Structure formats: C-alpha cells, structure tokens
Amino acid sequence: MPGHDLRLIAMPPVFRFAPSPNGYLHVGHAYSALLNFDLARQTGGRLLLRIEDIDVTRCRPEFETAIYEDLAWLGIVWETPVRRQSEHFPAYRAAVEQLAAQGLVYPSFESRAEIARLVAEQDARGAWPRDPDGAPLYPGTAKSLAADERDRLMAQGQPFALRLDMAAACARAGGLAWREAGAGPGGETGEVTARPEAWGDVILARKETPTSYHLSVVIDDALQGVTDVVRGMDLFWSTSVHRLLQTLLGLPQPAYRHHRLIHDAAGQKLSKSTRATGLRELRAAGASPAGIRGLVGL
Numbered sequence: 560m561p562g563h564d565l566r567l568i569a570m571p572p573v574f575r576f577a578p579s580p581n582g583y584l585h586v587g588h589a590y591s592a593l594l595n596f597d598l599a600r601q602t603g604g605r606l607l608l609r610i611e612d613i614d615v616t617r618c619r620p621e622f623e624t625a626i627y628e629d630l631a632w633l634g635i636v637w638e639t640p641v642r643r644q645s646e647h648f649p650a651y652r653a654a655v656e657q658l659a660a661q662g663l664v665y666p667s668f669e670s671r672a673e674i675a676r677l678v679a680e681q682d683a684r685g686a687w688p689r690d691p692d693g694a695p696l697y698p699g700t701a702k703s704l705a706a707d708e709r710d711r712l713m714a715q716g717q718p719f720a721l722r723l724d725m726a727a728a729c730a731r732a733g734g735l736a737w738r739e740a741g742a743g744p745g746g747e748t749g750e751v752t753a754r755p756e757a758w759g760d761v762i763l764a765r766k767e768t769p770t771s772y773h774l775s776v777v778i779d780d781a782l783q784g785v786t787d788v789v790r791g792m793d794l795f796w797s798t799s800v801h802r803l804l805q806t807l808l809g810l811p812q813p814a815y816r817h818h819r820l821i822h823d824a825a826g827q828k829l830s831k832s833t834r835a836t837g838l839r840e841l842r843a844a845g846a847s848p849a850g851i852r853g854l855v856g857l
C-alpha cells in the first residue's frame with residue numbers, strides 16, 4: 560500500500576568532533592575530524608561539531624574561528640548550530656546535583672600547591688599512585704571532613720572543587736564495560752572492562768569552572784544523541800570514567816572507537832604549539848587538503 564511502509568526506519572548513527580579552542584589545530588586533529596567525517600558519510604550518519612570551551616581562561620574566540628576555517632578547508636561538513644559547552648553550564652550543574660543527591664559528591668578545599676605538597680609527602684613514603692594520564696590521584700582527606708567543618712569552610716568563601724567519591728560511585732554502579740571498535744594503548748579491543756577507580760576521586764566541578772571535561776563530555780554526548788564516539792587513543796582510559804558517569808546519571812552508552820595518534824618526525828605526540836604540524840602552517844606552505852589526508856594515512 561503506497562504511503563504505508565511499515566518497515567522500521569533505523570536512526571542514522573551520530574558522530575562528533577569535539578575540539579577545545581585553546582590553540583590551533585594540527586594534523587592529529589585533522590585525522591580525527593576526517594575520520595569522523597568519513598565514517599559519518601560511509602554509514603549515512605550525521606556529523607556534529609562541539610566546541611569544548613569550559614576552560615574560559617585558555618579558550619579564545621580566534622582559535623574557535625580558526626577551527627571552523629581549518630575544518631572547512633579540509634572539506635569537512637558538519638551540522639549547525641554548533642554546541643558550545645560554555646553556554647551550557649546550568650546543564651552540567653544539574654548533573655552534579657543529581658550525583659550529589661546520590662551522596663556521591665564532596666567538596667575539597669586544598670589548593671594546587673597543597674595537593675602537590677601532599678603528593679610529595681606520600682611519594683616520600685612510597686610511590687603514590689598515578690592516574691592513566693600520569694597525574695597523581697587526589698591525596699587529600701576532604702571526604703572525611705565533618706559536616707560542620709565543611710559548612711564553616713564554605714561559609715568562609717574558601718574555594719573548593721567538587722569531587723566524585725569514587726569508591727561509593729563504583730560500589731553503586733557495579734562492574735562496567737564498553738564496546739571498543741578501535742584499540743587501547745595496550746591493544747585492548749572488543750568488550751573492555753572499565754576501571755574508573757584508577758582515576759581516584761576525580762573533580763566534577765570547580766568553583767571557577769562549574770564542570771569538568773569528564774562530566775561535560777558525558778552530558779553532551781547524551782544530549783546530542785551521539786551514538787559513536789571516535790577520538791584519539793589518549794582518551795581511551797577516560798572512557799572508564801565516562802561509563803561510570805553515564806551509568807550513575809542514567810544516560811545511554813555510545814559505541815567507542817579510539818584511533819591511533821599521529822606523531823611528529825621525532826615520534827612525539829603532537830602539541831598545539833608545534834608549528835611544523837599545524838594545519839595553518841601547512842596550508843600556508845602550500846599543502847592541499849588531499850595532501851593532509853595522505854599525510855595522516857587516509
């Protein structure tokens with residue numbers, strides 16, 4: 560019967576590229592963006608662009624403008640409007656409140672310098688554990704502060720960070736895993752066991768930035784209906800925290816694909832300040848979009 564096609568219509572996959580405008584894009588970003596674009600094309604999917612600018616002290620409008628220019632030059636087409644994280648702080652705050660209502664959040668008042676001193680003290684007694692990025696786990700004891708002491712410090716206007724009580728969060732969420740179509744740094748692929756405890760009591764929000772990378776990524780991927788997270792292998796183990804937050808907040812889990820990183824001639828990870836691999840510099844030196852594709856092996 561014409562007009563009465565009862566076949567179920569599959570929703571197209573949704574990919575995203577999510578750069579931070581705290582520097583100019585390099586060929587590593589080009590690889591990630593092109594891979595997402597190609598996968599969206601090949602699967603009849605959609606490509607979103609998200610500007611991850613929660614760190615208002617480091618992010619600058621000229622870098623954001625440059626992101627649009629560089630991606631367009633590469634031939635990438637994305638949907639608009641672009642989601643800019645700095646415009647959605649209330650959504651992240653609501654998520655922190657949801658976690659706090661579950662008793663999984665506490666404020667910590669130590670400064671960065673105090674934390675460094677506590678870590679040095681712990682290291683002197685034996686190597687204090689580091690997270691998968693190599694940063695020391697939170698060494699403080701704010702979790703066990705008495706409620707009246709907490710209230711007193713807050714009333715004094717002491718700056719604080721809101722942290723996830725990782726032990727309680729893991730106990731509540733139970734064992735977690737994710738589906739990995741790419742690979743981790745140790746070749747992990749397929750069904751990967753999440754290990755959020757390796758990150759310690761991560762920061763969810765700071766006084767000056769009412770969110771964090773982990774929290775805003777998880778909220779946005781869910782709000783934007785992202786089905787496929789394709790990003791660099793340097794973020795592989797962050798997925799453990801993302802799976803934990805998704806579970807605690809009742810959000811759907813996307814499929815993940817972590818891709819290889821592009822290294823410079825000396826075998827080092829690319830940085831936004833290395834001019835030799837910057838897209839603008841390569842373009843000024845006469846490179847073509849096809850040349851960039853070739854350079855990154857696409």
Ligand code: GLU
Binds near residue numbers: 579611
């Ligand atoms: N904004 C992050 C970055 O530029 C990427 C976040 C993600 O893909 O999950 O490294």
